[in-house]
Amino acid sequence: MRKNLKFGIMAFAIVSIIVTGCSKDDTSAPTISLTGSTDETVSLPTVAGNNAAWTDAGYTATDDEDGTITAKVIVSGASDVNLNRKGVYTVTYSVSDEAGNAASATRTIRVVNDVELFAGDYNNCTDTSSIVNNYNATVLTSDTVNNLVSINNFGAFGSTVSLYATFAGTAPGSSITMPAGPSVSLGGTAYFSAQYPANSFVVTGSSSSQSFTVNYQWNDGAAFEVATSYFIR
Numbered sequence: 001m002r003k004n005l006k007f008g009i010m011a012f013a014i015v016s017i018i019v020t021g022c023s024k025d026d027t028s029a030p031t032i033s034l035t036g037s038t039d040e041t042v043s044l045p046t047v048a049g050n051n052a053a054w055t056d057a058g059y060t061a062t063d064d065e066d067g068t069i070t071a072k073v074i075v076s077g078a079s080d081v082n083l084n085r086k087g088v089y090t091v092t093y094s095v096s097d098e099a100g101n102a103a104s105a106t107r108t109i110r111v112v113n114d115v116e117l118f119a120g121d122y123n124n125c126t127d128t129s130s131i132v133n134n135y136n137a138t139v140l141t142s143d144t145v146n147n148l149v150s151i152n153n154f155g156a157f158g159s160t161v162s163l164y165a166t167f168a169g170t171a172p173g174s175s176i177t178m179p180a181g182p183s184v185s186l187g188g189t190a191y192f193s194a195q196y197p198a199n200s201f202v203v204t205g206s207s208s209s210q211s212f213t214v215n216y217q218w219n220d221g222a223a224f225e226v227a228t229s230y231f232i233r
Contacts, residue, residue, distance in 0.1 A: 025099070026064075026065045026097065026098075026099035026101065027099070027101065028063075028064050028065070028101060029097075029101040029102060029103045030061050030062060030063040030066075030069060030095050030096070030097050030101060030102075030103045031061065031062050031063070031103060032059060032060070032061045032073065032093050032095060032103050032104065032105040033059065033060050033061075033062075033105075034057070034058075034059050034093065034105055034107055035057040035058035035059060035060075036057030036058070037057075037107075038105070038106070038107050038108065039107075039108045039110070040107070040108065040109045040110065041110045041112060042054075042083050042109065042110070042111050042112070043111075043112060043113075043114050043146050044083075044084070044085075044086060044111060044112065044113050044114075044142070044143075044144060044145060044146035045083075045084060045144075045145070045146060046145065046146050046147065047145070048084065048144045048145050049084050049144070050084070051083035051084045052083070053083070054078070054081040054082075054083050054089075054109060056075070056078060056091070056107075059073060059075075059093055059105070061073050061093075061095045061103070063097040063101075065097060065098070065099065066097045066098050069095055069097060072095050072096070073093050073094065073095045074093070074094045074095065075091065075092070075093055076091070076092045076094070077089065077090055077091040077092050078091050081109050082111070083109075083111055084111075084144060085111060085143055085144060086111050086112060086113055086141070086142075086143040086144070087110075087111055087143075088108065088109070088110050088111075089108070089109040089110075089111070090106055090107070090108055090109075091106065091107045091108075091109065092104060092105075092106050093105045093106070093107075113141040113142055113143075113145075113146055113147065113148070113149075114146055114147055114169070114170070115141060115146075115147050115149060115167045115169075115170055116141050117170050117205060117207070117210055118139050118141070118149060118167065118170070118205070118210050118212070119139055119140060119141045119149070120138070120139060120233070121136065121137075121138050121233070122136065122137045122138070122139065122231045122232065122233045123136050123233065124232045124233060125137050125156075125229060125230060125231050125232065126229070126230045126232075127155050127156055127227055127228070127229045127230070128227045128228045128229075129155060129156075129218070129225060129227035135153065135155075135156035136153065137151055137152060137153045137154060137156075137231060138151075138152040138153065139151055139152075139231070140152065140162075147166050147167045147168070147169075148164060148165075148166050149164070149165050149166075149167065150162045150163065150164050150165075151163050151164075151165055151214075151231075154186075154192075154214075154229065155186070155216075155218070155227065155229050157186040157187055157190065158187050160187065161185070161186055161187055163178060163184065163192060164178065164179060165177070165178045165214070166178070167202065167212075169202070169205075170202060170205035171202065171205055172201075172202055172203060172204060172205060173201055173202065174201060174202040174205070175197045175198075175200065175201050176197065176200040176201055176202070176212060176214060177195065177197045177200070178192070178195040178200070178214065178216070179195075180192050180193055180194045180195045180216070180217075181193065186218060188221065189220065189221030189222075190218060190219060190220045190221055191218065191219055192216060192217075192218055193217045193218055193219045193224060194216060194217035195214065195215070195216045195217070196215040196216065196217075198215075199213070199215035199228070200212075200213060200214045200215050200216075201213060203230075203232075209233070210233055211230070211231060211232040211233065212230075212231050213228060213229065213230050213231070214228065214229045214231075215227075215228045216228075216229070
């Protein structure tokens, strides 16, 4: 009887060694799946601050050993996303399974001014006013309002003169509107007295060529003059 008992214990030990020896380590990383696009593009609001807060479209995480582990996902960068300010934001999703295998995924959110195409230097500008014929200007797009730009050295009135303009779009023929009146200074006693949207528009708006024209009236402090500026590059 004692001999049979010893034999049984030895057999159990051998089976335990075999079973333990055949088990495999968990080396497979989990999988994170993001709902919706992983690269989002959002336009700025037409009124500063009018975009709602960014909402995550969702995500799931699964593991071949642990099953669904979505609850373990750590999300970072989501609170930094600001749909009311131009920029590129990255949200990172990270998770680890019970064995310590890690996985991550990212979602990019691009907040854009839709007329970014027109930003930059224009070195072949012309103006029909009596001040100058050829000059350089710089266009800067707003960080907070869609389709809004500022034009530095508008009409060659000087580098300290920047006027705001709103583009209706980037396609040829899209209208351009600008605020005008005695409060819009052109330096000294001169001011930007009127602007004519019907004759102010995008001429070309492709990746290789951008140009637009602005028809306006200005006053040098003594008399009014109607002129047209052409911005070409």
